[in-house]
Amino acid sequence: MRENNTPSQQPVGAAGDPDRDSDGITAREEGATAPATPPQGTASAAAQGGADRGGAKQPRKLKTVRDMLLSMAVITVGALFFYVVQPTDTGQDPVRAVDYAVEASTASRAAPYELVVPEDLDEGWRATSVRYRQSSDHGALWRIGFMDPDNEYVALGQADGPARAFVHDFSQGAQDTGETVTVDGREWAVHAGSKYDALVSEEGDVTTVVTGTAGAAQLEAFAAALAPHPNQ
Numbered sequence: 643m644r645e646n647n648t649p650s651q652q653p654v655g656a657a658g659d660p661d662r663d664s665d666g667i668t669a670r671e672e673g674a675t676a677p678a679t680p681p682q683g684t685a686s687a688a689a690q691g692g693a694d695r696g697g698a699k700q701p702r703k704l705k706t707v708r709d710m711l712l713s714m715a716v717i718t719v720g721a722l723f724f725y726v727v728q729p730t731d732t733g734q735d736p737v738r739a740v741d742y743a744v745e746a747s748t749a750s751r752a753a754p755y756e757l758v759v760p761e762d763l764d765e766g767w768r769a770t771s772v773r774y775r776q777s778s779d780h781g782a783l784w785r786i787g788f789m790d791p792d793n794e795y796v797a798l799g800q801a802d803g804p805a806r807a808f809v810h811d812f813s814q815g816a817q818d819t820g821e822t823v824t825v826d827g828r829e830w831a832v833h834a835g836s837k838y839d840a841l842v843s844e845e846g847d848v849t850t851v852v853t854g855t856a857g858a859a860q861l862e863a864f865a866a867a868l869a870p871h872p873n874q
Contacts, residue, residue, distance in 0.1 A: 738770065739768040739769060739770065740769050740770060740771065740772060741769070742759075742769045742772035742786055745772045745773070745774060746759050746772070746786075746871055747871070747873055748774070749774035749784055749871075750871035750872075750873040751873055752774065752776060752782075753774070753782055753784060753800075754782055754802060755782070755800065755802050755846075755847070755848040756848070756870050756871075757784055757800065757870070757871045758798070758800065758850060758868045758869060758870055758871065759786070759798075759868070759869065759871050760786075760788075760798065760864060760867040760868055760869075761867055761868075761869045762867060763788075763864070763867050764791065764863075765791070766790065766791025767788055767789070767790055767791065768788060768789050769786055769787070769788050770787045770788060770789055771785075771786065771787035772785070772786045772787075773785055773786075778801070778803075779803070779807075779811075780801040780802075780803035780804070780807065780808040780811070780812075781801050781802040781803030781808075782801065782802050783799070783800070783801045783803075784798075784799070784800040784801070785797060785798060785799040785800070785812075786798045788854075788864070790856050790860050790864075792856070792860075794854060794855045794856035794857070794860065795854040795855045795856065796852065796853070796854035796855075796856045796860060796861065796864050797812070797851075797852070797853050797854050798850075798851070798852055798864070798868070799812045799850070799851045799853070800848060800849070800850050800851075801848070801849055802847045802848050802849075805842075805844055805849040808849055808851070809833065809840065809842050809849060809851055812840075812851050812853060813833055813835060813838050813839075813840035813842075813851060813853040814835055814837040814838045814853075815835050815836070815837070816833035816834055816835030816837075816838050816839060816840040816853065817833060817834060817835060818831055818832075818833050818842075819832045819833060819834050823841065823858075823862060825841075825862050825865045825866050826865075826866050828843060828865075829843065830842060830843050830852075830865060831843070831844075832858075833853075837855075838853045838854055838855060839853065839854075839857075839858065839861065840852065840853035840861075841853070841861050841862070841865050843865075850868075852864055852865045852868075
């Protein structure tokens, strides 16, 4: 008999296939399906980059705060400089004068007594307030406030209510000294107080008071300038 010299066929995937391992998976298939392993050191480099960016933000934040503080300092210095070098009008009169002519004309027609006003006062006297009240705690009340040339306060008041209460309130508690002074033929009682001094004249039901922080000479000069209002 002839021997069969035909080479025997081996099954696919046998160990003799140089492209397959013992599990039957080719090297090419294994390379296609296995997850790629990142190069060593890649993750740590990314983390390091993030840390570098976080570290870069901190200096920028500090620089922003520093710039803001420097800007505020510059603005403050500039404002102080402007305040110091700004010229000031030291000659301006801080007292705001008022015109009492119209009020005096109206009051003189309404008052139940002869209203008086100062006339021909020396330069430097300024009226600062004026008021007439037909009805008050002291009756019909007429008053004008002044500043004299030395910036002392002088006030004129007239009322037809009880004299003692009016003098006490209007002169801030000045007390009668028992002395009198005659100014242009009119007698005035001299009052003195811790806040104001006063000259007081009573004629009938009407009491006229000149009071304030000014000295006796100024009070008398003011009393000498009083005259009935022209509308009387």
